[in-house]
Amino acid sequence: MSLKVTDLTVDIGDRRVVDGVSFEVPDGARVGLIGESGSGKSLTALAILGLLPDGAEAGGSVLWNDRELIGMPDRELATLRGDEIGIVFQEPRTALNPIRTIGRQIGESIRIHEGVSRNEARTRAIAEAARVALPDPERIVARYPHQLSGGQRQRAAIAMALACRPRLLIADEPTTALDVTIQAEILELLLSLVEDDGMSLVFITHDLAVLSQIATHGVVLEDGRVVETAPISTLLSAPTSLVTQGLLRDATATLWRAPASRGSGAEPQTEPPGGQS
Amino acid sequence: MIRYTLTRLALLLLGLLVASVLIFLTLRVLPGDIAQLIAGTNSTPEQIAAIRERLGLNQPLPLQYLEWIGGVLRGDLGSSLLTGSSVSAELAQKAQVTVPLGIMSLTIAILFSIPLGVLSAMRRGRAGGTGLSVGAQSLAAVPVVWAGMMFVVVFAVWLGWLPAQGFPRAGWNDPAAAFRSLLLPALTIGIVEGAMLMRFVRSATMQAVGQDYVRTAAAKGLTRNAALIRHGLPNVGLSVITVLGLQVAGIIVGAVVIEQLFSLPGIGRMLVADVSARDLPKVQGELLVLTGFVLIIGFLVDLVHRVIDPRQREAS
């Protein structure tokens, strides 16, 4: 199950906001899309799934298991979404329908793709809620989004995205809108879920420190173009582009004290690596 | 929830009170003399005095007000100055025309506006959507009287399908004829009000399209349209309910004018006639009923909205 993006473009009106982005996500890989805000990373993710807002058009090629996603009719894309490719968004506050219970929303994923009954969906939803470590799953599925905390809402969103065990998960800045204390928990959760299932992961962020804990390779975007593609360790130790160097500077101090940086390949550093001005 | 209901109820009662006071004051406090106006120019002072006595105008104002309100609470809205008939009785009788008219108009407005509003929002930017939007804007700018006239020209004069005026004397004992005579008026009000409602539905739907949770629903595996319909529209419906109260006020106003145009013996036409005739006690009663109706509808809509929206259901 692999994703291959070639020369992806996104036009909004006559502005080209994503300009020839290419990268690959082999089976089981964990790739980060990094860049400042406005660099086009979120739009790239949306383009892959055909979820671009009205007025935006995608071009180029996105191959998922040798199926071309660009230009695929929405009805076909919909069968892929949630079932083979899942996505978690940045803002848990608005990502959930305020007038439906959590249980129904998680269950909906399952009902769409597997056509199970309401009751069965509810049972499965409880199981999924437990899987993402939501407290008291039996009671929480009857709650509404506004009754949950930010971290809990994001867990629910993750449960919704993974309910049908997709092969690829796209996480669009899933921790950015959360409290710093919660961020680490959510990251841990994501990492364990991804590893347990052997899913591929595309992790979008602007924070190199966060990325170092969860991805093996990084694709750096600036103004809709790829400026650097390298393993995370290289990006951290010897970044070649100015953008990456800037991002490195902005990265939080947790970078240096990350002994459990699983999958980053970076050795724990005792002082900031050289190569930055 | 209980506390909210009680608060709104208190506000409703306060509103009714203030409305009644306003109506009473406006119709009693005059730069002229009602009695003189009613008696006419060739009246003698005794005639004027007699009228004053009959109307109870010599009592202090607050007392007059209390008398009136006391009567209202007992169901007696006063009697006509000219014919002496009971206001409540006449209202009840004319209601058999106006209430069905209002219900039909509201139904048509909703049936007309919601599908078209959603459609025009979903097709935003493409030819269909813009056309619908422009159409709605134009329809909403049309004076309801003129719309009625145009409908009469097309459906009654040219096509002859529906009556141009009047309500069967047998009333609802001849339901088919009664319905037919209300159809064109209801269509007029319904479409014009519907156009306004449609603009609202359109913008509420456009807002729903942009909502994150609609995108999440599509990300789960629904097609984009299905996501909009299943997740966006219920939220749109919620905001439509809020505006429904406004629509009712608009329909009442429309009915007043339309009943005049189509010569329907309803409350609206009666009100117009009474105002022209300066039959103040009657006007007082009628206005109170109408305003009270609008206030009550507003109260009910608030309540329904509160019940349906889970965000507001629990005490903070």
Added chain:
Amino acid sequence: MSAPETRRRVPETRRRARDTRTSARRRRWAWLRRLWSLSTGRFGLIVVAVVTATAIIARFWTPFDPRQVAIENRWALPGWPHLLGTDGTGRDILSLLMAGSRTTVVVAVGAGVIATVIGIALAALGALTARWLRESVAVLVDILIAFPVLIIAMMISAVWGGSLAVVIWSVGIGFGVNIARVTRPELRRVLHSDFVLAGRASGLTPLQNLWRHLMPNVAPVFIVQLSWGMAVAVLAEAGLSYLGFGAPVTEPSWGLLLAELQQYITVYPLSVLWPGLAITFTVLGLNLLGDALREATDPTLSRGRDPLHPPRGAIRHVPEVVA
């Protein structure tokens, strides 16, 4: 350096200050340019201009005397010399329309003025005074909203008889309350905002402070409401004149025209088309102007409107609500 040059050398600080003032002035009119660039804004401005121009022209000249009857020439179809034909008594419809535009303009402007005064007064009362007064005004406004303009007009007509003044005052009161409701939160927001406090701290008198900070924030919301309010006024005039509570028979009015031409519907339906179109276009223009003003002065489209409480009480207008 020659003498003239020396004289012309302006101190750097003063030049920068002057540039700021010019660019500020240019920014102030930027919204006008944006308004024109919107198709809705253009349409609205053109309609308003045409109607106003017609009203002014009609004061001095119309193709025919609108009151002149000529029975032998009644029900003439549009053509020459009666461009829009004649009515059942031979009066020229175009002249009647032109004359009627005067009434329309008078009503719209009059209602606008009254609505402005009442709206600002109520909003100020609701924002600037002691707490008990503020709360009572808020409650009062919420109750008054429930009175449709037509009902207010009937109340007044029942007592004083119908007239254009009744129309103007009814719309003024009805929509003034609406304006108050919409501007009051803006007013309060600005009053409690930091830059107002900063202004006080920097030594401006309260009045200067208010003016400088209030105006640019409240004005946009206010102008939009005013535009919509004038649309309501035109519709109200049409409806009330039709019912007989508006323009007296001696005044030309589009609403009155509708009433008069109604009797000829079976004979000459086309005649009713013109006054209706006139009203529709005027109202449409004012509505679109309001929409365009909203877009031009507030690109985020999020201020001045509370999606759960759209303005009520207008005779018949639900402005678009977008949160």
